[in-house]
Amino acid sequence: MSVLLAYAAAVVAFGVGAAFSPGSPAPSPSSASSSSPGQMPAEPVPADAQGYMNAGFAMEQGGDHKAAIEQFTLAIEADPALIDAYAARAEVRDEVGDRADAISDYTHVLDARPEMMAARASRAVDRLQTGDAAGAISDFTAYIAKNRDDQWAFAGRGSARAASGDYPGAIVDFTTAIALDPKNVKLLMLRAKAYSASGNRSGALHDLDAVIKLDPAPLEALELRARQRHESGDEAGALADLAHILRIDPKNSDAFDLMSNIHTREFQYSAAMADLAAAIAANPGDEYAYDARSTIEREQGEFPAALADCDTLVRLQPQNALSYIRRGGVRSLMHNRTGALRDYRRALTILKAQGEVTEAKQVQTMIDTLGN
Numbered sequence: 001m002s003v004l005l006a007y008a009a010a011v012v013a014f015g016v017g018a019a020f021s022p023g024s025p026a027p028s029p030s031s032a033s034s035s036s037p038g039q040m041p042a043e044p045v046p047a048d049a050q051g052y053m054n055a056g057f058a059m060e061q062g063g064d065h066k067a068a069i070e071q072f073t074l075a076i077e078a079d080p081a082l083i084d085a086y087a088a089r090a091e092v093r094d095e096v097g098d099r100a101d102a103i104s105d106y107t108h109v110l111d112a113r114p115e116m117m118a119a120r121a122s123r124a125v126d127r128l129q130t131g132d133a134a135g136a137i138s139d140f141t142a143y144i145a146k147n148r149d150d151q152w153a154f155a156g157r158g159s160a161r162a163a164s165g166d167y168p169g170a171i172v173d174f175t176t177a178i179a180l181d182p183k184n185v186k187l188l189m190l191r192a193k194a195y196s197a198s199g200n201r202s203g204a205l206h207d208l209d210a211v212i213k214l215d216p217a218p219l220e221a222l223e224l225r226a227r228q229r230h231e232s233g234d235e236a237g238a239l240a241d242l243a244h245i246l247r248i249d250p251k252n253s254d255a256f257d258l259m260s261n262i263h264t265r266e267f268q269y270s271a272a273m274a275d276l277a278a279a280i281a282a283n284p285g286d287e288y289a290y291d292a293r294s295t296i297e298r299e300q301g302e303f304p305a306a307l308a309d310c311d312t313l314v315r316l317q318p319q320n321a322l323s324y325i326r327r328g329g330v331r332s333l334m335h336n337r338t339g340a341l342r343d344y345r346r347a348l349t350i351l352k353a354q355g356e357v358t359e360a361k362q363v364q365t366m367i368d369t370l371g372n
Contacts, residue, residue: 056070069096128156256278290309328347
């Protein structure tokens with residue numbers, strides 16, 4: 001998953017924005033009256049449009065989202081100026097995951113009523129989810145101007161900034177959110193991820209330490225701290241975190257994978273092989289584990305075992321050129337020139353189809369060398 005999508009998913013999961021936060025005073029976009037203070041009262045809603053609206057709400061409450069959308073659409077057709085119908089339809093479209101059309105509806109609402117902050121927060125989250133980080137930043141900024149005590153709005157804008165690569169700006173927003181809610185582990189995790197992505201390991205580790213103290217089973221924090229410690233050379237600390245993870249989740253294949261990486265770097269091959277066997281037992285589809293184990297087996301001259309793991313890797317990743325290159329290398333070491341050439345040619349075909357020119361040239365050189 002890209003950095004942008006990872007942050008977007010995290011934000012939505014945590015309920016960013018007043019429109020999504022429990023206890024928020026902001027109204028639902030469809031709950032606002034058709035007129036605002038200081039404005040003339042809206043024209044009465046035609047009876048047929050109101051009937052469609054009522055039917056739509058009934059359908060929504062009954063869980064028939066498709067029918068609810070149809071009823072709100074009929075209300076709009078009956079009265080194109082009925083902004084509440086657009087807002088109601090947007091909400092239901094959000095519920096069924098139709099974010100693009102929800103954004104369109106929220107935009108119609110905001111064009112008519114720019115003061116509807118709940119609709120703006122909802123559109124901000126939808127924009128973030130659909131990859132429009134700039135649009136999300138704009139909406140969150142407008143919302144924050146009216147709601148400076150909503151930590152999730154700052155978290156939302158921080159996530160959008162992180163998605164756009166503005167990690168310093170993201171960290172500022174996450175820090176503001178944390179000041180409003182200092183012991184919120186979700187906010188601390190978001191800032192830790194931003195610190196990690198920006199290369200600030202000390203900042204990331206500081207926040208991860210806080211999360212782990214606050215959360216009795218902080219798997220995500222432990223995993224990230226283990227990687228941060230591993231990358232900074234603190235292998236003992238990383239192994240301690242991984243052991244903690246495995247006490248909580250004994251079948252966590254990612255923890256076994258990272259543990260094997262650490263043991264391999266320390267030339268503890270027996271321990272690494274045991275880690276990889278445990279990873280595969282926990283997750284028979286663990287591609288990394290087969291790849292890493294085949295590499296150790298190849299280096300130790302255990303070619304039949306390495307070939308078996310490469311066969312599994314090819315089966316798991318039939319469109320991954322590297323899988324065929326790995327197997328071709330093992331077959332070459334086993335003096336199986338025909339099999340090696342077949343694997344390299346398959347890898348070359350995949351790389352050309354993917355437009356990987358440099359890698360394709362390298363594989364062609366391998367084929368030419370082996371063919372002579």
